[in-house]
Amino acid sequence: MKAALQWLVIAVLVSVYLLTLFAVLHPKVSSAYRSYYIERTTSDWNPEHYSSTPEEGIEFSREGLPGWVDSTYGFSFRDPLGRWTDADVATSPGLAFTRPFNGSLCLKFTARPAASVTGKTFAVQMGNQTKTLQALPAHFAEYQVEFTEVRGADKLSFLLPEKLPRESEVHRQNGDTRRLGLELVTLRILPGNCGTTGAQPETRQ
Amino acid sequence: MNATLSTDSVARRTTLMASTGRVLRRHPEIWIALVLWVASNAFVTEFSKFATWEGSATYYSMADLCRWDCGWYGTVIESGYDKTPPADARGYTNWPFHPLFPLTAYPFHHWLKLPLAMSLVLASKVVLLFAIYAFLLLVGDPADSTADRFRAGSLVALNPYLIYGHAGYAEPLYFTLLTFAFLLAIQRRCIAAGVVGGLLSVTRLIGFLFSLSYVVMWLRDPRWRTGWRRFDLNRLVGLLLCPLGTAVFMLYMYQHTGDALVQAHVQAAWGKSAGNPFHILWVTLTGHHWLRVWGITVVAAFAASAWLFRLRKPELGAYLALSILIPISASYWCIPRYVWWQPPFLYAIYFFLKRHPAWWVIYSTFAGGMASFMILEWFSGHNFVI
Numbered sequence: 219m220k221a222a223l224q225w226l227v228i229a230v231l232v233s234v235y236l237l238t239l240f241a242v243l244h245p246k247v248s249s250a251y252r253s254y255y256i257e258r259t260t261s262d263w264n265p266e267h268y269s270s271t272p273e274e275g276i277e278f279s280r281e282g283l284p285g286w287v288d289s290t291y292g293f294s295f296r297d298p299l300g301r302w303t304d305a306d307v308a309t310s311p312g313l314a315f316t317r318p319f320n321g322s323l324c325l326k327f328t329a330r331p332a333a334s335v336t337g338k339t340f341a342v343q344m345g346n347q348t349k350t351l352q353a354l355p356a357h358f359a360e361y362q363v364e365f366t367e368v369r370g371a372d373k374l375s376f377l378l379p380e381k382l383p384r385e386s387e388v389h390r391q392n393g394d395t396r397r398l399g400l401e402l403v404t405l406r407i408l409p410g411n412c413g414t415t416g417a418q419p420e421t422r423q
Numbered sequence: 424m425n426a427t428l429s430t431d432s433v434a435r436r437t438t439l440m441a442s443t444g445r446v447l448r449r450h451p452e453i454w455i456a457l458v459l460w461v462a463s464n465a466f467v468t469e470f471s472k473f474a475t476w477e478g479s480a481t482y483y484s485m486a487d488l489c490r491w492d493c494g495w496y497g498t499v500i501e502s503g504y505d506k507t508p509p510a511d512a513r514g515y516t517n518w519p520f521h522p523l524f525p526l527t528a529y530p531f532h533h534w535l536k537l538p539l540a541m542s543l544v545l546a547s548k549v550v551l552l553f554a555i556y557a558f559l560l561l562v563g564d565p566a567d568s569t570a571d572r573f574r575a576g577s578l579v580a581l582n583p584y585l586i587y588g589h590a591g592y593a594e595p596l597y598f599t600l601l602t603f604a605f606l607l608a609i610q611r612r613c614i615a616a617g618v619v620g621g622l623l624s625v626t627r628l629i630g631f632l633f634s635l636s637y638v639v640m641w642l643r644d645p646r647w648r649t650g651w652r653r654f655d656l657n658r659l660v661g662l663l664l665c666p667l668g669t670a671v672f673m674l675y676m677y678q679h680t681g682d683a684l685v686q687a688h689v690q691a692a693w694g695k696s697a698g699n700p701f702h703i704l705w706v707t708l709t710g711h712h713w714l715r716v717w718g719i720t721v722v723a724a725f726a727a728s729a730w731l732f733r734l735r736k737p738e739l740g741a742y743l744a745l746s747i748l749i750p751i752s753a754s755y756w757c758i759p760r761y762v763w764w765q766p767p768f769l770y771a772i773y774f775f776l777k778r779h780p781a782w783w784v785i786y787s788t789f790a791g792g793m794a795s796f797m798i799l800e801w802f803s804g805h806n807f808v809i
Contacts, residue, residue, distance in 0.1 A: 224656035231663040238670040238683060246681035251507075254514060255688040263514025263692065295513065295694065306696065386706045395706055 253289070259308055261293035261301075275326075275406030276313075288314045292376075294396055300404075302332070305382045305397035312343075312375035313405075319345065319371040324412035325363040327405040330356070332398035333388050340378045340400070345371025358403060364412045374407075376400060452563060455572045456556035459580035463555075464548065466581065467589045470798035480802030485548070485589075489540035490801065491809045492520065493591030497539045499525040500532055504679055514692040518685050522672065523626040524593035543591030551588040551595040555579045557602035558766060562773050574783065575773050583793035584763040586801050586808075594764040597627045602766045604633050604665075605739070608640050613657045617664025625668030628686060629746045634665035636738040643737070690753060700752035707755045713807050717758045721751055724762045727771035734774060739767035757809055 245256070253260040262283065270276070270284035278300035283290065292311025294304040303311035325342065331353035341350045345368045351361055365371075378399040385394035447454045471488065474480035481487060489497070498505075498517045508516040527550060531542035558579045559572055567575075579588075579598070587594040600623040607616035620637065624630035641647055641658055677683040690696065707718030724747045731740030743765055750761050762768055776783050800808050 221656060224660055227660050228656070228663060231660070231667065234667065234670050234674070235663075238673050241674055241677040241683035245683065246677075251682070255682070255685075255691045258691050258696070263508055264510040266510065384706070386710065392710075395703070 253291075259291045260289040260314075261307055261311075262290055265289070272319075272407035273409075275404050277404055278402045286316055288316045290314075293402075294398070297401075300329075300401050302396065302401045303376060303378065303399040305378065305399060306395075309380070310343075310375045310377055311399065312373055314373045315371070317372075319368055319407065321368060321409065322411050323365045323368055323371075324408040324410065325365065325374070325405070326360060326408065326412075328358055328360045328403040329400045330358045330403075331400055332382070332385070334383050335379060335399050338379050340376060343375040343377055344373075345369055347371075348377070353400070362412050366411065451569060451572060452556055452559040452576075455569070455576055456552060456559055459555050459573070459576040460552040463551065463580040463585060463588065466794065467586065467798060470795045471802070473795075474799045474802045478799060478802060479804075480799075482802065484541070485544045486538055486540040488544050488586075488589055488801070489591040491590075491806075492593075493540065493543050495520045496525045496528070496543055496591060496593070500528060500539060500542070504676070506680060508689075508692070514689075516689060516692065518676070518680075518689040519628075519693075521593065521626050521628070521630075523622060523668070524596050527596060528591070540591065544589065547587075547591050547593075547595050548589055550599055551580075554588070554595045554599040554602065557599050557606065558769065561602050561606055561766065562770060571777075574776070577787075578769045578773055581790055581794060582763055582769075583790045584760050584797060585794050586797045587760050587764060590801065592760075593626055594760060597623065597630065598764050598766055600626055601630070601633065601742075605636070605766065608637055608661075608738075611644070611646075613655070613661030614664070617661030617667075620661075620665035621667040623668065624666050625672050629749055631666040631669045632742055632745050632749075634662060635745065636742045637662055637665050639738040639741055693754075695753040697752050700748050703751050703753075703755055707758075714755065717755050720759050720762050721747055721755075724765070724768055727768050730771045730775065731767055734771075736767075736770070739770055743767035743771075 245252075247256070250260075250264060254263045266282040267285045267287075268280075268282050270286070272284075272286050274284070276284050276287055278293075279296055279298055281296070290301075290311075290313055292303050292305070292308030294302045294307065323344070325344065331338075335353045336355045337353060339350050339352050341348050342363050344365050347365045347368055349363045349365065351363065354361075376399070382397040382399055384397055385392045467488070468485075471480065471482040475482045495517050499520055499522060504518060504522075505516045508514040508518075524546070525543070528539075528542040528546035531537045531545050532539055535542075537545065555576045559576050562575045563572065582588065600619055604616050604619040604623055607619060616637065620630075620633040623633055641662070647658075673683040673686075676685045682688060704718055704721055707714045707721065710718070724743060728740045728744040728747075731737070731743065746765055747758075747762060751758060772786070776786060797808065
């Protein structure tokens with residue numbers, strides 16, 4: 219009788235663990251939850267959207283996202299100046315748009331590179347086009363990138379050098395363990411080429 | 424008539440006092456724990472007052488000790504676990520905070536109608552008494568003198584990070600349950616050890632690791648090794664009970680949020696992700712200021728773990744090593760309290776100091792200084808105290 223009761227308890231406990239295993243393997247979560255908490259491909263949880271056009275751009279230090287940006291990925295937390303990319307969050311940081319961009323575009327952004335990226339080349343990818351730039355050693359610099367005949371670009375990605383070191387490895391006294399790439403301050407997308415929008419026509423400044 | 428009643432009541436009181444005296448003589452751990460608990464409370468109150476006089480602290484009552492994680496535990500009592508994270512940029516929520524500690528504060532808040540912060544602080548303070556008592560039982564030897572017992576209890580009551588025993592944190596409850604779980608397993612009370620282990624696993628994330636210590640103790644038991652054909656099913660039931668709290672909590676969160684692994688996933692909001700623990704240890708050791716202090720603390724914990732293996736206490740050593748390895752694989756934050764509120768760590772310190780009594784002076788100086796400093800800094804608003 220005692221043994222039967224013990225086996226019954228064991229069967230119940232094993233059932234609880236099997237049920238837990240089932241629950242672990244079958245999460246019932248929204249795609250936003252999955253992206254932020256499980257896959258960690260986006261950097262903002264449920265962001266508020268403020269009114270702004272691509273021409274007005276995005277200020278990375280501001281809470282929320284402009285209406286034309288659906289989500290960000292590969293970015294660290296906001297600081298008073300902007301947001302650093304963090305290769306631990308995603309290897310190719312960028313923005314996902316709420317609508318696709320087409321035609322000729324001029325991308326302008328202000329950024330500064332981490333010490334490990336300064337002087338190296340990185341690329342900006344928008345839809346079917348990729349442009350290469352050099353990370354300038356200046357504190358903050360405005361970069362301009364011209365895209366011609368972009369088709370259905372629903373996201374913008376920064377292709378940074380691979381295997382970025384942690385800040386704590388670059389600066390021994392720094393306790394920051396993020397793998398920093400670029401700190402973005404502002405980013406705007408203007409229609410037409412950079413020459414007609416009043417911007418310089420080259421892909422770098 | 425009145426004289427008879429009075430004589431009866433005096434007789435009853437005398438009998439009660441005599442029996443209490445007998446119990447306390449037979450179990451000196453009880454009164455020693457009580458004395459140390461009072462001393463610990465006086466210490467925290469005194470230095471909290473000093474922080475108010477000489478710093479920017481605002482300490483008017485014990486409720487003012489409720490800061491940082493205490494506030495998160497408060498949200499669990501007030502409104503339960505969030506169904507979805509609030510819509511802020513980071514997605515902070517109360518999911519990482521296990522339910523058993525807030526449940527111990529529930530009676531104070533809902534039945535005695537005490538303010539929330541006061542209830543949480545009171546709950547942690549009350550459980551601290553049991554933590555001291557449990558540790559005295561764990562390290563105790565019938566041959567120990569009263570002074571030995573006081574020294575052992577002081578490791579908990581006057582811990583360098585004792586502030587967490589008084590501030591509405593889960594540390595004293597975790598410490599108490601883990602110590603009792605080890606005690607019961609040592610006494611081969613399998614079901615009771617499993618039940619306490621199950622409660623432990625719903626107090627802190629790493630509580631489920633006790634299952635491993637349980638298995639180690641089981642395999643090392645000479646009775647099991649010589650008579651394994653006479654299989655005791657209670658041992659298996661005990662083992663299966665150890666992580667039950669974790670499983671039940673996971674199922675609850677699955678039903679509540681849709682994600683059984685919510686406690687691991689929510690770490691994204693705090694920017695934590697599993698990585699190489701030895702890399703993070705290296706970062707702390709090559710860093711400066713608090714980072715290096717925390718790194719040295721982790722190294723001390725690993726050294727204590729090795730010492731426990733040498734003392735033929737692998738169940739304690741393995742638990743200590745893993746319980747530090749898991750949090751340090753994600754971040755170095757909170758590491759000092761994770762180390763200093765581990766019964767195996769204090770166990771190792773106690774036996775080291777018992778062998779080398781001259782070191783008590785050095786340890787006591789460090790513990791007293793650090794404990795008072797941490798209380799002063801508790802009110803500073805600096806996040807290194809979390």
